[in-house]
Amino acid sequence: MIKNILNLGDAALYCDFGSDVNQEINSNVIKYFYHIKKLNLKGITNLTPSYNKLIISYDLNIHSFLSLKKKIENIEIKENNKLEKNLIEIPVCCDNNFALDIKRVENKLKLKSEIILEKFFSKNYFCYMTGFVAGMPFLGDLNQEMRLKRLETPRVKVPKGSVGITEQFCNIYTFETPGGWNILGNTPQNIFDTSNQTNPNLVNPGDTIKFYRITLDQYNEIKR
Amino acid sequence: MKSKDRNYFKILRAGINTTYQDLGRNNLYHIGIPFSGAMDKRNFQLLNSLLQNDYNSPVIEFAYQGPHLKYFGKDIFFCISGNVSFKIITKEGVIDGNSYQCYLLKNGDEVDIRSTNKSVYGYFSINGTFGVDYYWGSCSINTQAQIGPNNGNKFSKDLEIEIIDINNSFNKRKLDYLGSTIENIRVIKGTNYDYFSESSQNKFFKESFKITKLSDRMGMRLEGPKIENIVDPNIKSEGLVKGVIQITSAGDPIIMLSDHGTIGGYPKIATVISADYDRLVQLTPGSNIKFKDVYLEDAETLYKLYQMETNNLISQIK
Numbered sequence: 001m002i003k004n005i006l007n008l009g010d011a012a013l014y015c016d017f018g019s020d021v022n023q024e025i026n027s028n029v030i031k032y033f034y035h036i037k038k039l040n041l042k043g044i045t046n047l048t049p050s051y052n053k054l055i056i057s058y059d060l061n062i063h064s065f066l067s068l069k070k071k072i073e074n075i076e077i078k079e080n081n082k083l084e085k086n087l088i089e090i091p092v093c094c095d096n097n098f099a100l101d102i103k104r105v106e107n108k109l110k111l112k113s114e115i116i117l118e119k120f121f122s123k124n125y126f127c128y129m130t131g132f133v134a135g136m137p138f139l140g141d142l143n144q145e146m147r148l149k150r151l152e153t154p155r156v157k158v159p160k161g162s163v164g165i166t167e168q169f170c171n172i173y174t175f176e177t178p179g180g181w182n183i184l185g186n187t188p189q190n191i192f193d194t195s196n197q198t199n200p201n202l203v204n205p206g207d208t209i210k211f212y213r214i215t216l217d218q219y220n221e222i223k224r
Numbered sequence: 225m226k227s228k229d230r231n232y233f234k235i236l237r238a239g240i241n242t243t244y245q246d247l248g249r250n251n252l253y254h255i256g257i258p259f260s261g262a263m264d265k266r267n268f269q270l271l272n273s274l275l276q277n278d279y280n281s282p283v284i285e286f287a288y289q290g291p292h293l294k295y296f297g298k299d300i301f302f303c304i305s306g307n308v309s310f311k312i313i314t315k316e317g318v319i320d321g322n323s324y325q326c327y328l329l330k331n332g333d334e335v336d337i338r339s340t341n342k343s344v345y346g347y348f349s350i351n352g353t354f355g356v357d358y359y360w361g362s363c364s365i366n367t368q369a370q371i372g373p374n375n376g377n378k379f380s381k382d383l384e385i386e387i388i389d390i391n392n393s394f395n396k397r398k399l400d401y402l403g404s405t406i407e408n409i410r411v412i413k414g415t416n417y418d419y420f421s422e423s424s425q426n427k428f429f430k431e432s433f434k435i436t437k438l439s440d441r442m443g444m445r446l447e448g449p450k451i452e453n454i455v456d457p458n459i460k461s462e463g464l465v466k467g468v469i470q471i472t473s474a475g476d477p478i479i480m481l482s483d484h485g486t487i488g489g490y491p492k493i494a495t496v497i498s499a500d501y502d503r504l505v506q507l508t509p510g511s512n513i514k515f516k517d518v519y520l521e522d523a524e525t526l527y528k529l530y531q532m533e534t535n536n537l538i539s540q541i542k
Binding site: 006007008009010011012014019021033037044045046047048049050051052053054055057060061064065129130131132133134135136138174175192194197200201204205 | 252
């Protein structure tokens with residue numbers, strides 16, 4: 001399933017699963033990720049799955065590129081190996097104070113805000129990967145008519161909890177960070193829990209997300 | 225703890241980006257948490273060796289200007305690594321200290337870490353252990369994600385640094401070392417090298433780049449000839465590692481450093497080799513650097529040589 005293994009610098013393998021972004025290729029990446037993680041190989045210092053790549057960082061004192069490449073190439077994963085998937089429901093409030101880019105999205109998609117939100121909430125989303133900042137999930141896919149580009153000028157600060165869309169993807173800002181996604185709402189739910197030392201992420205690669213809409217009162221109730 | 229039993233430093237001035245660091249945290253990239261850890265691992269290792277601490281003991285890292293600390297407690301030794309100017313203020317007077325040399329501190333003495341010289345990071349520690357909390361196996365503070373002791377924040381004035389253990393059998397030690405600098409940064413070509421025009425590929429290796437002020441523990445932004453992308457200014461977001469050099473849409477290189485975002489969507493032109501990382505992070509804004517292309521096999525050997533050199537330095541501590 002891995003098409004090619006290259007080196008990323010002198011201390012990481014770059015495993016290429018293809019160039020397309022779809023759930024089939026991504027599920028293969030995630031299967032390898034969980035499988036290698038479970039093997040607990042000495043000297044592997046990080047595994048970074050993404051849409052269609054898996055990066056394996058290693059300790060140069062223990063491995064060299066060629067020896068580790070051989071080990072990874074020899075891993076066999078059964079095609080029918082099922083991925084463990086969780087369904088996670090996440091509340092989102094689309095009050096005007098939170099839907100920072102709804103006007104822009106209306107203009108770009110030429111759809112009324114209520115239609116946009118209806119379409120957004122009517123679908124379940126697949127988690128391709130988490131990262132960039134701690135716990136941020138990259139979800140997809142949005143319907144064709146919901147796709148638009150990033151903001152021309154990214155925001156310097158996107159509020160924590162913001163739910164944004166761009167191209168075929170949506171995400172949740174787990175921290176206040178700079179960012180350029182089109183913000184449709186905000187979740188009161190904590191997506192990344194620093195105090196949880198075993199699994200701080202609410203959403204993990206392979207999970208399915210169902211967003212549901214809440215009122216401002218409900219939002220404040222959950223926040224309290 | 226009764227106050228008379230306490231051993232601690234009070235921070236009179238925090239310095240710039242002063243944090244606890246150790247070797248960092250592993251195996252969390254997939255949830256978006258980078259390695260962090262001391263930026264300059266050699267100076268981290270030398271400091272813990274000088275102080276006969278465990279190899280992964282917490283140290284205090286600072287950038288450009290260090291903290292001014294006042295000590296309260298029983299006699300203790302401290303040491304500083306890096307190219308650092310500092311003063312030791314005691315009842316007997318004020319003396320200038322030398323890096324890589326241990327000094328005694330008595331109750332009420334102060335250490336004023338004035339500046340790093342022609343370098344960015346310096347390290348401070350004691351013959352003992354700071355009282356820190358561990359997050360995912362590390363006490364490194366990642367201020368961007370607010371992970372680590374002190375609520376993931378850098379040190380501030382009036383903070384008290386607790387010492388929970390002092391090694392009483394410690395003997396003063398020193399190392400004669402002037403530090404090691406670098407001008408040519410050696411790199412391995414990146415996975416998107418062919419995204420860039422041939423003339424830009426040539427410029428990348430022939431011309432020099434200036435390190436800008438927009439550099440911190442997350443990344444180092446460079447300025448120089450614009451690197452022209454002839455394929456696509458973006459790639460599908462994928463994992464990053466420290467040392468990766470991405471080219472932004474504006475055509476400028478940005479080098480990922482220890483607290484970097486774990487995934488990114490700019491094409492990768494090259495990656496700094498592990499042997500040169502410690503010296504790369506010590507280059508100050510305004511410095512000019514040139515990139516030199518090396519093969520993967522050579523990079524692996526150069527790393528082993530660099531580690532041998534570090535171990536050789538450790539063996540010279542007396």
